Amino acid sequence: MISNKNCIIRLSKYKNALVRFKTLGFIKIFSEYLADAVGVTSAQVRKDFSLFGISGNKRGGYQIDALITKLNSILGKNEIQNVVLVGAGQLGSALVRYNSFEKEGIKISAAFDIDPAKITAGAKNSVPVLPLDEAIKFIQKNNIKIAILTVPDVAAQQTFDILMAAGIKGVLNFAPIELKAPSDCIVNNVNLAVELENLIYFVNASLKTD
Amino acid sequence: MISNKNCIIRLSKYKNALVRFKTLGFIKIFSEYLADAVGVTSAQVRKDFSLFGISGNKRGGYQIDALITKLNSILGKNEIQNVVLVGAGQLGSALVRYNSFEKEGIKISAAFDIDPAKITAGAKNSVPVLPLDEAIKFIQKNNIKIAILTVPDVAAQQTFDILMAAGIKGVLNFAPIELKAPSDCIVNNVNLAVELENLIYFVNASLKTD
DNA sequence: TATTTTTTGTGAATTAAATAACATTAATTA
C-alpha cells in the first residue's frame, strides 16, 4: 500500500489538471505537459503513475479520458463522499457553503454545533446544523467515516473523542492542536495561521538576503 | 539559510505549544514533552533547535519564556504583520473575520474584490473591502508584501499577476491552480478539497485492508 | 566529595523521496 501523502496529493492535482486540459479540448497528454501544469518534473509524473500501474503509450503519451477515470477510481471518486462538519463558527459555516467540495463530489451531510443559536433545521438543498448531542446517532445511522473539525482549540480534543466514539476514521482538523488519536484514525491538520506564519518567515528571510 | 518548510512549520507549532504550557504555569520544558505536544520525536525537537542555535541546559531542559522569545524573533513575530486578501467570496470573507490570524499578530489590512456589491468602506475595527482596481495603490502605499488569494480558479492567475505588479512577495493561494510565479515570489498553496480527497483516499485504503 | 542519574547536542546511520539517465518501444519520416 502506498503511504506517501505527497504522492496522493499529486494524483489529485493531476486529476484536476487533466479535467482542465479536457475542457480545453485535448484528448492526449504527455507527462511533460502534465508536469508543467502541476509544477513537478515529468519523471515524477511517470514515477507516480507507475506506482499505480498506470501506463501510457511510448511516444503517444496518455489518453486523458482513461487517465481521469483511472485516477478517480484510485481516489475513490466514483461515488459521492458524505462527510460531517463539527463547529459551525465563522470558518465552519464558510466551509459548509464552500462549493469546491460539491464540485469534487464531497457532500457535507450535516453540521453540528454545541450552541443552540446556531441550530437550523436545514431547508432542502441546504445543510442542516444540528445539536452536537445528535452527532453520534447521525454519524452511525448514515455510516459516515470522515469529519471536518472546526471547533475552538479548547474544545478540539473532547469533540474529537466524540467523533471517535461515533466511528469516524478520518478527520480534517483546523484546530491548532495535535489531537491524540487512536491508530485506526487518520488526522490531517490544516493550520491557516501557521501557513501564513511560514510564508512570512520565508518572505522575510529572502528580503533580508537581497 | 534554512529552506526546509517543514522545519519552520514545526517551529511555529513548538511556539504554540509553549504558549499553552506557559498558560498552564510551566516555566521549564524538556524536549521530550514538547515533542509529545507537537507529535514529533524529541531528537527532532533538539535537532531543529540546534539548527537555529537554540540551546537549553543539560539535564535542565529549556526555559519556556526565553524559548518563546527566541522563536517569535525567528518567525518575525515581534511586529504586527500586515497582509491583504483578494477575493471576498465565501471563504475570503470567513478568513477576514477569522480571529486566529489576529491572535497570531497577523492583520488583514484590507480585502479586495472585483464585484461592486462586495465593496464596504469598513467601519472602524472592521476590515474594508475595496475595489480590486485600488489594490496596487494600497499595497504599495502600505508596503505590504504578503497576500491571501481566495478568488475563483479562472481568475487566479490574472489576479496573481496584479499582485506581482504591486510588489507582493508571498502569496497564500487557495485556488486549485499552480500559479506561474517569478522566482522572487513565494507561493504556499492550500487546497481544502485536495486535503479532504487525500483523507478519503487513506481512510478507504485502510478500511479495505482490514 | 564521589557517584549516579538525566537530559542535551550532535555526528553517524538510516530511510525515504526525488531526480537523472537511459533502454525500450512506437510512431514518423525518408
Next chain:
DNA sequence: TAATTAATGTTATTTAATTCACAAAAAATA
C-alpha cells in the same frame, strides 16, 4: 522498409530529512 525521432517506464543515483546513539555536562543523591 529502414532509419530516425520522441515518448514512456524503470533502474540507478543523488539528495534530503529523520532517527539513532552516545559523549558531555549538569543536577541530584549518597
